[in-house]
Amino acid sequence: MAKRKIGVGSQKTKVIEHLFFKHWDEQSQTLQQSLMSLDDVADAIRDCNKSYGSNLSAKNPANFMKDLMRGVNASANWPEAVAKMRYTAVQRTGSGDVFEFIPYLAGQSEPFPDAFKLTDTAPRYPVQSISLPLVTKMLGRSDEAWLIQTAVNLRVVETHFAVGSALPILELSHLQMSIKLRQTEIDALFFGLMDTDEGPTHVIVTCEAKHYRDPFIPQQIVNQVQAAFGATDVQIVIPIGLKAIKNTGFYVTEFEAVKRADAAKMSDLTLASHAIYELKPPVKGI
Secondary structure (H helix, E strand, C coil), X not given: CCCCCCCHHHHHHHHHHHHHHHCEECCCCEECCCEEEHXXXXXXXXXXXXXXXXXXXXXXXXXXXCCCCCCCCHHHHCCHHHHHCCEEEEEXXXXXXXXXXXXXXXCCCCCCCCCCCCCCCCCEEEEECCCCCHHHHHCCCCXXXXXXXXXXXXXXHHHHHHHHCCCCEEEEEEEEEEEECCCCEEEEEEEEEEEECCEEEEEEEEEEEECCCCCCCHHHHHHHHHHHHHHCXXXXXXXXXXXXXXXXXXXXEEECCEEHHHHCCCCCCCEEEXXXXXXXXXXXXX
């Protein structure tokens, strides 16, 4: 019998569907294995290549989920059969893992909902970009590293907590970019001091950066919060999202601060404030 070939755009989708139903128990209606390892993904790629005549490479399964979860088509790229079972997935890095199937949250209607879209009702604040050297602006790109570098150089996050947030932040300093932890990666990390009823308290701000076409994925930000508690001894973490607005600047979404005691059971995000920061003059790549 001839192999039924599928298009390149459907190949990864087919691998995910293969993995899901390989571990789905029809009798109990449960998933017997939810966490997929490097070996699991590589084996599934080879199996689907044989079954469907596709030609995906099994050499780098660690990056398997990246393209699927990026952009406005993330939900459309997800297997319809798996979505009907009300399962989505989150990336799991470290310890030889790739991703994990997880059930939809209550009220969730698609695999990767864009729950925190840019909205024109957000307040707007100007941010000068004259301090960026012209030679730096000439090399501007649209990747996340450039977004973070620009935001750090122009102190966009510090500006947000000074004018766009309700939290009484007393001090904020950028620590590091692209922090790769065992279970996740944090695009930028900030260390601050916040006024509380108990007096000035140290806080960590985690930042997830996105290209203007890419939606925020709540589970990624939740993972960052939990990882930050695991890597530090602070008692409060404030998660934020930073998205480029093409030819304008940045959209900052600040989510409710999380206390250490609540981190383990955290499963979703609540928007605390948001704002648009317009770069004047505009910066290439943003």
